[in-house]
Amino acid sequence: xxxxxxxxxxxxxxxxxxxxxxxxxxxxxxxxxxxxxxxxxxxxxxxxxxxxxxxxxxxxxxxxxxxxxxxxxxxxxxxxxxxxxxxxxxxxxxxxxxxxxxxxxxxxxxxxxxxxxxxxxxxxxxxxxxxxxxxxxxxxxxxxxxxxxxxxxxxxxxxxxxxxxxxxxxxxxxxxxxxxxxxxxxxxxxxxxxxxxxxxxxxxxxxxxxxxxxxxxxxxxxxxxxxxxxxxxxxxxxxxxxxxxxxxxxxxxxxxxxxxxxxxxxxxxxxxxxxxxxxxxxxxxxxxxxxxxxxxxxxxxxxxxxxxxxxxxxxxxxxxxxxxxxxxxxxxxxxxxxxxxxxxxxxxxxxxxxxxxxxxxx
Amino acid sequence: xxxxxxxxxxxxxxxxxxxxxxxxxxxxxxxxxxxxxxxxxxxxxxxxxxxxxxxxxxxxxxxxxxxxxxxxxxxxxxxxxxxxxxxxxxxxxxxxxxxxxxxxxxxxxxxxxxxxxxxxxxxxxxxxxxxxxxxxxxxxxxxxxxxxxxxxxxxxxxxxxxxxxxxxxxxxxxxxxxxxxxxxxxxxxxxxxxxxxxxxxxxxxxxxxxxxxxxx
Numbered sequence: 001x002x003x004x005x006x007x008x009x010x011x012x013x014x015x016x017x018x019x020x021x022x023x024x025x026x027x028x029x030x031x032x033x034x035x036x037x038x039x040x041x042x043x044x045x046x047x048x049x050x051x052x053x054x055x056x057x058x059x060x061x062x063x064x065x066x067x068x069x070x071x072x073x074x075x076x077x078x079x080x081x082x083x084x085x086x087x088x089x090x091x092x093x094x095x096x097x098x099x100x101x102x103x104x105x106x107x108x109x110x111x112x113x114x115x116x117x118x119x120x121x122x123x124x125x126x127x128x129x130x131x132x133x134x135x136x137x138x139x140x141x142x143x144x145x146x147x148x149x150x151x152x153x154x155x156x157x158x159x160x161x162x163x164x165x166x167x168x169x170x171x172x173x174x175x176x177x178x179x180x181x182x183x184x185x186x187x188x189x190x191x192x193x194x195x196x197x198x199x200x201x202x203x204x205x206x207x208x209x210x211x212x213x214x215x216x217x218x219x220x221x222x223x224x225x226x227x228x229x230x231x232x233x234x235x236x237x238x239x240x241x242x243x244x245x246x247x248x249x250x251x252x253x254x255x256x257x258x259x260x261x262x263x264x265x266x267x268x269x270x271x272x273x274x275x276x277x278x279x280x281x282x283x284x285x286x287x288x289x290x291x292x293x294x295x296x297x298x299x300x301x302x303x304x305x306x307x308x309x310x311x312x313x314x315x316x317x318x319x320x321x322x323x324x325x326x327x328x329x330x331x332x333x334x335x336x337x338x339x340x341x342x343x344x345x346x347x348x349x350x351x352x353x354x355x356x357x358x359x360x361x362x
Numbered sequence: 363x364x365x366x367x368x369x370x371x372x373x374x375x376x377x378x379x380x381x382x383x384x385x386x387x388x389x390x391x392x393x394x395x396x397x398x399x400x401x402x403x404x405x406x407x408x409x410x411x412x413x414x415x416x417x418x419x420x421x422x423x424x425x426x427x428x429x430x431x432x433x434x435x436x437x438x439x440x441x442x443x444x445x446x447x448x449x450x451x452x453x454x455x456x457x458x459x460x461x462x463x464x465x466x467x468x469x470x471x472x473x474x475x476x477x478x479x480x481x482x483x484x485x486x487x488x489x490x491x492x493x494x495x496x497x498x499x500x501x502x503x504x505x506x507x508x509x510x511x512x513x514x515x516x517x518x519x520x521x522x523x524x525x526x527x528x529x530x531x532x533x534x535x536x537x538x539x540x541x542x543x544x545x546x547x548x549x550x551x552x553x554x555x556x557x558x559x560x561x562x563x564x565x566x567x568x569x570x571x572x573x574x575x576x577x578x
Contacts, residue, residue, distance in 0.1 A: 027452075027453040027454055027455060027457055027458055027482075028455065028474050028479045028481055028482030028483050028484050029452075029454045029455065029482040029483065030454050030455045030456070030482075030483060031448070031450055031454050031456070033448065055486075061518050061519065061520070062467045062488075062489035062518045063466075063467060064455065064459070064464065064465060064466075064467060064470060065464050066572075068520060095450065095454065096482075096483060097481070097482030097483040097484075097485065097486070098482070099481070102452070106450040106451065106452050107450065110449040110450050110451060111446075111448075111449045111450065112444070113444040113445060113446045113447070113449070114446055116444065117446070130481075130482070130485060133485040133486070134480065134481050134485045137480055137485050138480070189487075285531075288492065289513065289528075291511075294511075294530065295506050295510065295511055295512060295530070296511065296512050296513075296514070297511055297512075297513045297514070297528070298513075298514045298515075299494070299513070299514065299515040299516065301492070302489070302516075302518045303489050303490050303491060303492055303493050303494065303518050304486060304487045304488060304489050304490075304491050304492070304518075305487050305491045305492035306486060306487055307486075309515075309516040309520075310516070310520050311516070311520060311522075312520050313520060313571075314519060314520065314571075318456075319455065319456055319459060319463075319464065320464070344514065345516060
């Protein structure tokens with residue numbers, strides 16, 4: 001190799017590497033699919049539950065190659081197996097880091113075939129968490145005058161794609177599907193967001209408590225998800241309520257705190273948002289200390305302060321492909337419709353919340 | 363230098379440098395690939411999935427939700443279902459990590475941030491951002507006095523951590539003179555404030571199932 005060639009190579013290789021290897025924003029996500037069948041003894045009848053979404057339904061656990069076996073959709077598959085006396089195939093078509101448009105375009109639409117199988121009985125999805133996370137990160141990095149447009153854009157995009165997703169599922173899922181569920185969002189990092197912003201509000205000239213800006217935005221998104229669901233034949237697993245308040249009456253208002261936060265079918269957005277951001281605001285706690293009683297709490301959030309905790313082992317899902325497997329249920333009967341660990345892990349809680357809408361028969 | 367001679371200054375015949383030709387070719391290929399990638403919005407264009415799926419709905423384009431609305435979906439499909447396969451046409455992290463490489467998520471996030479990418483996995487906090495609280499073990503059979511809480515945690519790889527003793531929110535201890543005792547900010551009960559009768563043992567975190575992974 002000539003000296004001139006070596007010199008040229010040395011000069012140009014970094015350029016080549018840059019062109020070939022630098023991932024764009026779209027490539028910063030990670031497909032984490034899985035198919036896990038709850039194999040119930042004494043039956044070969046199998047129904048399917050299909051879940052679309054981002055890292056929450058993926059069972060993300062801080063790894064690029066594995067995920068929780070018992071992510072929320074698979075938790076619900078256990079409930080379904082017991083209720084229907086059948087094997088349940090929990091299909092998870094999910095992409096960690098995906099914003100709502102990505103989940104809609106590249107999972108729900110591009111991978112619609114999974115909900116078209118004739119044994120599909122449940123379709124569930126979740127999205128918008130990453131739109132919110134990215135808007136929050138952008139806001140936190142702001143200096144100077146605060147610009148709230150990114151949060152507004154996240155809300156707008158969320159509404160666009162949630163609505164589109166429900167329409168698409170309604171039109172394209174197997175007609176025998178019995179249950180369609182959307183899961184709304186918990187608020188990761190609620191406690192951390194008590195900090196003040198670096199930017200200053202244009203009208204007051206002062207920094208803002210970030211929680212005061214993010215909570216109303218999240219509340220509007222969560223209201224929209226549940227309310228659009230009501231209008232389009234979906235049910236809504238209200239994970240915000242499930243995660244963000246105690247399972248006992250801590251404030252003495254006569255109702256369990258987590259029940260008090262729940263979306264009420266038909267209420268106005270103004271009513272819901274006022275209840276979350278003002279009336280019952282004092283009952284909201286970070287989900288890393290979720291109180292199931294006055295003397296017992298559970299951390300629903302992993303060490304990244306974002307994703308739900310889970311019970312049990314992991315499965316291959318991510319860089320090295322996905323898992324297709326089966327196994328017996330951890331629990332095959334549910335006293336009062338609840339597993340013994342229904343309120344002890346984040347994923348168990350979502351899975352239970354979804355299960356409350358399960359029809360009695362397939 | 364007279365061009366007609368076909369000689370360089372050193373008397374060599376002029377021809378394109380072979381090395382530069384190779385580099386130019388590589389650059390051209392890489393540029394075309396990069397331009398194609400940039401010019402093809404995720405979720406749009408004729409992907410393999412779309413080609414095999416006549417039922418596909420025209421899609422809203424990724425990242426421009428404010429300007430474009432999804433068109434109404436097509437009616438439900440009649441007849442047989444499509445073949446099931448990985449049909450997401452967009453590149454993900456797999457396209458950029460060498461085969462066999464299994465980087466810890468903290469490294470992936472750090473690399474993305476170094477490249478100015480704060481979307482996707484780049485918007486996640488790395489494992490260990492909020493590590494598990496370490497405190498006194500509190501056995502299940504131990505009866506807690508008022509104001510104390512049994513707090514349960516789990517590792518990122520799904521293992522239960524021994525419950526620790528914490529103070530209830532807003533609980534205040536007082537000393538013999540009825541003066542308020544300084545309470546720990548994170549509410550984790552230190553040994554000196556443990557209730558009588560509690561065996562003093564600090565919890566240990568379970569070892570990671572896969573020692574290679576990062577996080578707790």
